[in-house]
Amino acid sequence: MPDAALPTLLGIRSHERKRRPMTIATAFTTLKSKRRTLTRAFAAVLAAATLFGNAACGTAQNASAEGIAEPVDGKTTKVTIGVCAGPYGDMVEEVFAPLLKEKGYEVSTKVFNDYVQPDKALTSGKIDANLMQHGNYLKKFSADNSLDLISLGQTPTLGLGIYSNKYHSIDEIADGATVAIANDGSNLARSLGVLQQNKLVTIKDGVDATKASVNDITSNPKHLNIKPIDAAQLARSLDTVDVSLVPGNYSWAAGLDPKNALALEQQDDGVIEVFAIAGQNKDTHFAKTVRDLLGSDEFRQAIAASKFKDFGKPASWAE
Structure with a gap:
């Protein structure tokens, strides 16, 4: 290839060739310079994209760290409640779910096969609350495993x-x-x-x-x-x-x-079932809603009309 043809292939205009005759060496120097410019531009775009991505991820993490969202503008918030095989899954679905739906929460249950996994799932955020243990168990398991779990209140309980x-x-x-x-x-x-x-x-x-x-x-x-x-x-x-x-x-x-x-x-107070939640969510709207519900006449009336009516009652119900 003649030297004169190379600048044209490199995109150099004809009047530039007239002002400054270009050799092969000069052409390759120009090409390298353009490549460096493109590389820098690409790097800048990539850096901006990474920064934006990190900012977006940070927003998502912050939202997650805020805990259970409060229902707003007529929209419901989905919550998952962990249970074990037995009556408390039924109690969640037949009593808690309808009452909480009126407060803006859509409830689903996740069934576990033992007493260990529900508290671990609650700690990790895989579920939002659980109803499967009495107060003594919650205190001991939390202490033995260094977990920050709290009770929002007691529910009627079928004794051992x-x-x-x-x-x-x-x-x-x-x-x-x-x-x-x-x-x-x-x-x-x-x-x-x-x-x-x-x-x-x-x-x-x-x-x-x-x-x-x-x-x-x-x-x-x-x-x-x-x-x-x-x-x-x-x-x-x-x-x-x-x-x-x-x-x-x-x-x-x-x-x-x-x-x-x-x-x-x-039954004594320590073996009454409790509605548990992660400590980090104790001040959420959901936690307040459940606390209020457990102490309400509305909840007591719903239990009285259910198949759980003969379960042992929390001592506070006699007050």
């Missing part, structure tokens, strides 16, 4: 029951019978408390009722073989053990009739 496919009364329980109880700390202690209420064991004096363990038993007159297992397996264990102490949510899910229990626990 002593069930058996073999015996029809507490007095019938034989010497050496195998008795299944929950293996998580707070429900294990709760189960021992129910056994003590029915004079089947005695727990040593001075032991925190929420922290008692099998090692704290000082008297076991029927020499019961106490077998801690996962709470979710307690109802199913009735086919393989003599007696099982089943928390209300799992007895409900298994279709056990409380009327057929050998005994039901005498």
Whole structure:
């Protein structure tokens, strides 16, 4: 290729060639300069795009960090409430959901198979609240796992029951019978408390009722073989053990009739179910709405008209 043709290919006008004859070396120098200019321009555009993208992401994170949004301009806010198998999922769907819909919240439930995952999901933000645990469990699990979870209030509760496919009364329980109880700390202690209420064991004096363990038993007159297992397996264990102490949510899910229990626990304040939320959301409009709802006549009337009407009630309902 002749030297004269190269400048034309590089986009250099003819009058420029006349003013300044260009050699091949000069042409390549010009080409490199243009490439540097384009590279710098591209870099500037990329930097601006990155800055904009980061700003946009920052806005999204800030919005997420603000917690559960308040319904505005007639729009509903979607909230997910974690539950375990049993009556409290039904309670959320049949009582809470309609009442909260009137307040601008569209409720859905997420069902978990154990007591551990709902609180972890609440901490991570995968759900917005949960209704699956009593107050003692919430306090102990939160403390043991360094979680910031709080109760917004109590709900009617189906108590723990002593069930058996073999015996029809507490007095019938034989010497050496195998008795299944929950293996998580707070429900294990709760189960021992129910056994003590029915004079089947005695727990040593001075032991925190929420922290008692099998090692704290000082008297076991029927020499019961106490077998801690996962709470979710307690109802199913009735086919393989003599007696099982089943928390209300799992007895409900298994279709056990409380009327057929050998005994039901005498509920104290610590074993009443609570509506829990992450601490960072305690001051949200949603949290205030739920607190107000739990203390309202509207909620009590809805419970009275539901299949949960015979559940144990929070002490505050008697005030």
